[in-house]
Amino acid sequence: MKPVPTLQWRDNALRLLDQRALPAEEIYIDCRSTAELAVAIKTLAVRGAPAIGIAAAYGAVIAAMETPQSKDFSENCCDLLDTLASTRPTAVNLFHCLDIQRKILLSSPSRDVAVHRLLNSAHRLFEEDLEASRAMGRFGADLLPKGCTVLTHCNAGGLATAGLGTALSVMYEAHSRGILSGVYADETRPLLQGARLTSWELQKAGIPVKVLPDSAAASLLLSGAVDAVITGADRVAMNGDSANKIGTYPLALAAFEAGVPFYIVAPVSTFDPLTPDGTTIDIEERGREELSIMGNRQLLPPGVMVYNPAFDVTPVRFITSIICERGVISSPSEIEW
Numbered sequence: 001m002k003p004v005p006t007l008q009w010r011d012n013a014l015r016l017l018d019q020r021a022l023p024a025e026e027i028y029i030d031c032r033s034t035a036e037l038a039v040a041i042k043t044l045a046v047r048g049a050p051a052i053g054i055a056a057a058y059g060a061v062i063a064a065m066e067t068p069q070s071k072d073f074s075e076n077c078c079d080l081l082d083t084l085a086s087t088r089p090t091a092v093n094l095f096h097c098l099d100i101q102r103k104i105l106l107s108s109p110s111r112d113v114a115v116h117r118l119l120n121s122a123h124r125l126f127e128e129d130l131e132a133s134r135a136m137g138r139f140g141a142d143l144l145p146k147g148c149t150v151l152t153h154c155n156a157g158g159l160a161t162a163g164l165g166t167a168l169s170v171m172y173e174a175h176s177r178g179i180l181s182g183v184y185a186d187e188t189r190p191l192l193q194g195a196r197l198t199s200w201e202l203q204k205a206g207i208p209v210k211v212l213p214d215s216a217a218a219s220l221l222l223s224g225a226v227d228a229v230i231t232g233a234d235r236v237a238m239n240g241d242s243a244n245k246i247g248t249y250p251l252a253l254a255a256f257e258a259g260v261p262f263y264i265v266a267p268v269s270t271f272d273p274l275t276p277d278g279t280t281i282d283i284e285e286r287g288r289e290e291l292s293i294m295g296n297r298q299l300l301p302p303g304v305m306v307y308n309p310a311f312d313v314t315p316v317r318f319i320t321s322i323i324c325e326r327g328v329i330s331s332p333s334e335i336e337w
């Protein structure tokens with residue numbers, strides 16, 4: 001299985017598969033400044049917790065390249081890293097990768113050395129993510145019965161990572177073992193990552209996929225048609241509470257009620273050792289236009305306000321297991337840090 005070309009370092013720029021244009025068009029954009037990359041992250045040209053983190057790691061290389069050598073080099077460069085850190089608050093991978101790069105930056109004796117070390121580090125984070133996705137796929141597929149049908153939410157595939165995805169890596173592995181019948185993909189209102197991205201990825205891989213409105217998931221689960229719900233996460237607290245795309249929590253409740261196992265698939269880089277439980281996770285709120293405009297149609301009367309959180313937190317009691325590259329666990333507090 002070949003990884004999706006979500007992000008690539010080419011000719012001193014970060015090339016992104018522009019996810020805003022999918023599935024209609026497969027176009028690439030080159031980010032050559034941290035300002036361009038910050039816009040790409042904010043507007044979801046690149047998205048998904050691991051992909052945002054790795055994009056920011058390459059962003060640190062760009063920051064060092066665009067900062068002139070001076071006695072304030074590290075300080076000026078760190079300001080650009082802060083710009084990248086301010087793009088989206090929920091996915092912890094962004095902060096994890098920027099922390100790694102900031103340490104490298106501050107310990108480098110010159111701009112040239114910093115650029116070289118930061119690039120090596122970004123490539124390493126990319127490779128680690130790819131390896132993690134393969135391991136998670138294997139651990140996850142071991143939990144699935146023969147001939148299974150699974151349901152997923154948002155896009156937790158290659159498009160959301162540097163590799164094969166988190167939740168979708170399990171589906172790719174199950175497909176290659178011949179045990180996967182098909183996948184239901186929630187459309188994932190309001191930005192439709194399930195309808196636009198997950199169905200695009202699974203179709204390319206030859207995996208049968210059906211898109212459903214988010215509101216149809218609960219009754220589908222109760223009907224017995226689904227063997228497991230599998231999603232990714234943007235931040236997993238130490239007790240296992242997990243933030244993921246808005247709509248994940250109601251899905252977990254519905255799975256619990258229907259007696260269907262609910263799995264979170266996330267690499268260790270999505271675990272947050274500084275967050276004891278889900279109550280303190282910063283949930284991004286996004287703009288009115290995501291709910292008020294569809295194509296060129298205005299959906300809301302002028303002046304009507306919206307509530308548009310991008311994520312919710314699923315309490316650990318509704319999560320059957322968390323699958324990471326080290327194995328199948330109940331919470332990040334079980335692993336050795």
Ligand code: MRU
Nearest residue numbers: 047048049154156160232233245
């Ligand atoms: O707003 P997005 O599209 O960045 O949200 C992405 C998700 O919620 C994914 O499910 C999550 O990042 C896990 S992806 C491997």
